[in-house]
Amino acid sequence: MRMPRMLRTGALIAAAVVLGLLTVQGSYALWNAASAAAPGTVTAASFDVSLTASPSGQATNMSLTGGAPATINLTQATSLAPGTPVYASVVIGNNSNAGGTFSTSIIVGQPTVSNTGFGALAQYVTVSAKFASAVTECGSSTGYTALTAAGLTSAAVPKAASTVLCFQVSLSSSTFILLKGQTVNISLPITARQLCGVPSGCA
Structure with missing residues (x-):
């Protein structure tokens, strides 16, 4: 007898940096997998992905009740x-x-940097990222990679474990002084993908 099993995974969308203000949003996506199982009890599992911001300290699950996106x-x-x-x-x-391994990988994609109002600052802004084992590693400029269309993917994050996604926003040394005080919006796509934990494979 084959019994369908739903595997939930999360995709979260990050948005809005206004020269130091970053907002992260999340939503769920669903994937299907099937595996053979003996007659018995089938229980649902939770695939929550938690977000904790630094330096603000705010915390939330990536998706709220009803599937509404969370904001940090x-x-x-x-x-x-x-x-x-x-x-x-x-x-x-x-x-x-x-049950099983059910590790998660985190993927951060290419940001979109846009001017606000009649500004012209966006072309001088670079967004870089890296994965770290502790928040204290984020303040060091070493290890950052400028985000491109290729994106940046974390190592597998096991159950009950976490990874730190660090961001660095830089301003070019050639920025005109007349642009002082202008702001930009940065939209940054981040995906949390549930890796397969079903022994017979995932569809």
């Missing part, structure tokens, strides 16, 4: 300037309670 603010204490990057981070936890 990564408020910065410093201002962005040429030679003075702004750093922020999100601790992403794999809180699955399913």
Whole structure:
């Protein structure tokens, strides 16, 4: 007898950096998998992905009741300037309670940087990222990669474990002084993908 089993995975969308303010949003997607099972009890499993912002300390699950996207603010204490990057981070936890391995991979994609109002600052802004084992590693400029269409993928995050996604927003040294005070919006796609934990494979 074959019994369908639903595997839920999460995709979260990050949005809005206004020179040091980062907002992360999340939503669920569903994948199907089937495996043979003896007659018995089938129980549902949770595939929650938790988000904890730094330095704000706000925490939430990536998707709220009813599938509404969650929002976290990564408020910065410093201002962005040429030679003075702004750093922020999100601790992403794999809180699955399913049996098996059910590791999660985190993928961050290419950001979209757009001007606000009649500004012209976007062309001078670079967004970089790296994965780390601790939030304290985010403040170091080493290891960051400028985000391109190729994206950046984490190592597998096991159940009950987490990874730290670090962000670095930099301003070019060639930025015109007349652009001082302008702001940009940065839309940043982030995906949390549930890796297959079914012994016979996932469809």
